[in-house]
Amino acid sequence: MVFLKRQFPVILAFVFGMLLWLQYYVPSKASNSMLESFSSSWLITLAGCALILGVFSAVFHHVEKVKARRAGFGYSLITLVCFGITFTCGFILPLIGRIAPGSGIEPIPTQPDTPFDWIFNNVQVPLDSTVFSLLAFFVASAAFRAFRARSMEATVLLLAACIMMLGRVAFGEMIGTQTLNLSDAAEWILNNPSTGAQRGILFGIYLSQVALALRIIFGIEKTYLGGGS
Amino acid sequence: MSWEIIGIWVATLLTFGIASFLYKDNPVYKIAEHIYLGVALGYGLTIYFWDSIKPNAIDKVLPSDGSAPEYLVWIPIVLGLFILLRVIPSLAWLSRWSFAVYIGGNMGILVPSVIANLLMPQLASAMRPLYDTAQPLNAQWGPLIGQAVILIATFATMIYFFFSLEHRGFVGKLSRLGVLFIMISFGAGFGYTVMARMSLLIGRFQFLIIDFFGRALGLRIG
Structure with missing residues (x-):
C-alpha cells in the first residue's frame, strides 16, 4: 500500500515526463498524435476535475458558514445563490435542453439572448472591470507613498514610470519636440533598456523552469504530491 | 422595462457597489464582492465544461455524431474522478496518481518546448550583430544604440543574479548597473499597468455616461 501511495506516483510522473519529453525528438505521426491527445483530452480533463474540486471546496466553505450561522453568513448566502443561478443558466438549462448548448466549441457567452449571456454582460463584465479599475486608485496612492526619490534606484524607477504614464496618453506627444517627445521616449524605454533587463530575468526564469521540470521528472521534487500518508 | 435596461441598472448598481470601497469597506461593497465571487465561480465552471471538458472528453468517449469512441480518454476521466476523491480522506491518496500524471506529463512537454520556443529565440535575439554591414553606418545609429543598450542591460541584469562571484569592484559596478536597468x-511595467487600469476606469465612466445616463435614464449628455 505504501508503494501505491508514495512510490507509484513518482514512477508515474517519471514515465509520463520521459514519454512526452522523448516524443519531441520523434516527430512521427503517432508521436504527434500522442502529444495532441495528451495535451487536449488528458490535461484538459484533469485540469477540469481540479477546477470542479476547487469550486466544490469554495461552495462547501460557504455552505458550512451558512449552516453554522457564522459572522457574515448572509454574504455567503448571496455567493451561493449567485453561483446557483449562474450554474443553472449556464449548465443545467442547456443540459436539459431548454437552451441550445451550442456545438461545444463555441463558448456559451457568444450565444446572444440567453440568461447566461445576460449574466455575463450585466454582472460578470461590469464587476470584473470595476474591480480591476479600482486598482488604478490603489496603485496611484501606493506609488505616491512608495515612489520617493530617496536613492538612485528609486529615482530611476520613478522617472521610468512617469515617462511611461505620460507617454501613453495623447498629452505625452505634446511634451518635447516634433522629432522627440515623451511618447517616443516611452516607446524607446519599453523597446530597449526594459527589453534588455526583461531578457536577463527571462533567461533565469526559463533555466529555472527546466531545472524544476527535471527535478520533478526524476523524482527529486515531490512537494506537488502533498503531505500526509 | 426591457431586459436591456434592467441589465444597465444592475451593472450600474454593481459598479457603484464595488466603487464604494474607495470610501471604505462597507456592506454594499461586500454584497457586490460576494455576487462577483458566486457569479465568477459559476461562470468559470460552466465555460470550462462547455468549452473544454465536453468537446475533449465527453464527446470523445460518448460521441453523438456516430464516430468511434476513443476508449483511451476513459483513463484521464478516471484519473479526474480520483482528484475528486480528495474530499474522502481515506481515498484522498488516489489523487496523487492524477497529479503525478498531470505534473509529470506537463514537465515532459515543458522541457523541450521552453528550450526550443522560449530560451533559444531569446538567446538568438541577444546574439545579433549591432549593425548591418550591408548598409552605411551613418543610417543605423538609432538601432545600433538601441541594440547596444539591450545587450548591456541583458548582461548587467544577468550579472546581478549571478551569485558565484562576489559583487565587488568591476563585477559590483556591473551588478549595480543591472539593478538600474531592472528598475x-x-x-516601465508599473506605468504600463497603471495606464491599463486607467483605460478600464475610463471604460466604466463611459458606461455610466453613455449607457446609464444616456440610455437608462434618457438624459442627453454633451
Whole structure:
C-alpha cells in the first residue's frame, strides 16, 4: 500500500515526463498524435476535475458558514445563490435542453439572448472591470507613498514610470519636440533598456523552469504530491 | 422595462457597489464582492465544461455524431474522478496518481518546448550583430544604440543574479548597473499597468455616461 501511495506516483510522473519529453525528438505521426491527445483530452480533463474540486471546496466553505450561522453568513448566502443561478443558466438549462448548448466549441457567452449571456454582460463584465479599475486608485496612492526619490534606484524607477504614464496618453506627444517627445521616449524605454533587463530575468526564469521540470521528472521534487500518508 | 435596461441598472448598481470601497469597506461593497465571487465561480465552471471538458472528453468517449469512441480518454476521466476523491480522506491518496500524471506529463512537454520556443529565440535575439554591414553606418545609429543598450542591460541584469562571484569592484559596478536597468524595467511595467487600469476606469465612466445616463435614464449628455 505504501508503494501505491508514495512510490507509484513518482514512477508515474517519471514515465509520463520521459514519454512526452522523448516524443519531441520523434516527430512521427503517432508521436504527434500522442502529444495532441495528451495535451487536449488528458490535461484538459484533469485540469477540469481540479477546477470542479476547487469550486466544490469554495461552495462547501460557504455552505458550512451558512449552516453554522457564522459572522457574515448572509454574504455567503448571496455567493451561493449567485453561483446557483449562474450554474443553472449556464449548465443545467442547456443540459436539459431548454437552451441550445451550442456545438461545444463555441463558448456559451457568444450565444446572444440567453440568461447566461445576460449574466455575463450585466454582472460578470461590469464587476470584473470595476474591480480591476479600482486598482488604478490603489496603485496611484501606493506609488505616491512608495515612489520617493530617496536613492538612485528609486529615482530611476520613478522617472521610468512617469515617462511611461505620460507617454501613453495623447498629452505625452505634446511634451518635447516634433522629432522627440515623451511618447517616443516611452516607446524607446519599453523597446530597449526594459527589453534588455526583461531578457536577463527571462533567461533565469526559463533555466529555472527546466531545472524544476527535471527535478520533478526524476523524482527529486515531490512537494506537488502533498503531505500526509 | 426591457431586459436591456434592467441589465444597465444592475451593472450600474454593481459598479457603484464595488466603487464604494474607495470610501471604505462597507456592506454594499461586500454584497457586490460576494455576487462577483458566486457569479465568477459559476461562470468559470460552466465555460470550462462547455468549452473544454465536453468537446475533449465527453464527446470523445460518448460521441453523438456516430464516430468511434476513443476508449483511451476513459483513463484521464478516471484519473479526474480520483482528484475528486480528495474530499474522502481515506481515498484522498488516489489523487496523487492524477497529479503525478498531470505534473509529470506537463514537465515532459515543458522541457523541450521552453528550450526550443522560449530560451533559444531569446538567446538568438541577444546574439545579433549591432549593425548591418550591408548598409552605411551613418543610417543605423538609432538601432545600433538601441541594440547596444539591450545587450548591456541583458548582461548587467544577468550579472546581478549571478551569485558565484562576489559583487565587488568591476563585477559590483556591473551588478549595480543591472539593478538600474531592472528598475527601469519595473518602472516601465508599473506605468504600463497603471495606464491599463486607467483605460478600464475610463471604460466604466463611459458606461455610466453613455449607457446609464444616456440610455437608462434618457438624459442627453454633451
